[in-house]
Amino acid sequence: MRILTSDRLLLRPWRDDDADFLLDLESRWEVVRFLGAHPTTMRTREDALASIARRRALDHPIHGIWVITTVTDGRPVGNLLLKPIPLSAGEPSGGPADVEIGWHLHPDAWGHGYATEAADLVLGDAFRLGLPKVIAVTDPGNLASQAVCRRLGMTDLGRTTKYYDSPNRLFAKLPR
Ligand SMILES: CC(C)(COP(=O)(O)OP(=O)(O)OC[C@H]1O[C@@H](n2cnc3c(N)ncnc32)[C@H](O)[C@@H]1OP(=O)(O)O)[C@@H](O)C(=O)NCCC(=O)NCCS
Structure with missing residues (x-):
């Protein structure tokens, strides 16, 4: 999986020595409450x-699951994923799976624009590599995540139950 860098962030594959950070991140209800x-x-x-x-097993030329770190000190601040999205039970699965982008950041790192900067980096890279479309699904009550989608210039396509066996608000972006 490739390493991606922006002005403030470096996205790299997860390593075993990130385990304490991942546990700190995903043991927090405010981080996982809207996931699935x-x-x-x-x-x-x-x-x-x-x-x-x-996460490391997802070895693909475009998709990936990265740990987001800061360029200045290498501190991990969150997770960024780009991968095929699971359909809800009973949804017909004709054709290639839609590819979703998703983010979750440590609460200490909220409010700095890191989620938007990391997602923008991955979207730009994926479109350069030929991905034709990216979607994001957010819990209807997850206004912070919907704000990230809007900052990224994603189009709000309204409510869907097509993915993750749950009602979601769907956003999509095509290459420019
Ligand atoms: C969703 C989530 C990633 C949003 O985090 P966030 O920090 O609000 O989002 P961004 O990275 O886009 O940061 C935007 C905020 O940083 C501020 N900001 C500060 N410096 C900035 C900069 N240089 N550039 C951009 N924004 C900046 C913005 O003003 C904005 O703050 P505001 O909402 O108070 O106005 C975070 O709430 C989270 O991890 N939630 C739990 C997991 C989750 O629900 N994931 C989504 C599942 S669909």
Whole structure:
């Protein structure tokens, strides 16, 4: 998986020595509460290590799951993903899967524009590499994430139940 850099951020593959950070991140209800139909907090360092192994297993020329770090001191601040999105049960699966972008940041790193900067970097890279479309789904109550979608210039396509077995607000972006 490639390394991506912007003015303030460096996105790299997750490593085992990020386990303490990942546990700190995903053991927080305010970070996971909008993720999927049945959000759960992470409990143990072993769970974090297993999750890191799954993240690294997504080895693809365009898709990826990156840890977002700051350029100045290498401090991890969150997670950025670009990957095929799971359909809700019963949804017909004709054709290639839609590709979603997603973000979750440590609360200490909210309010600095890091989610938007990291996502903008990944979107630009993915479109340069030929990805034809990216979508994002957000819980209808997740206004902070919807604001990120709008800052990224994504189009609000309204409510959908097509993904993750849950109602979501759908956003999409095409290459310029
Ligand atoms: C969704 C989430 C990533 C949004 O984080 P965020 O920090 O609000 O989003 P951004 O990175 O776009 O930062 C924007 C904020 O930084 C501020 N900011 C400060 N410096 C900035 C800069 N240089 N550039 C841009 N924005 C900057 C903006 O004013 C804005 O703050 P405001 O909302 O108080 O006006 C965060 O709330 C989160 O991790 N939530 C939990 C996980 C989650 O729900 N993920 C989404 C699942 S769909």
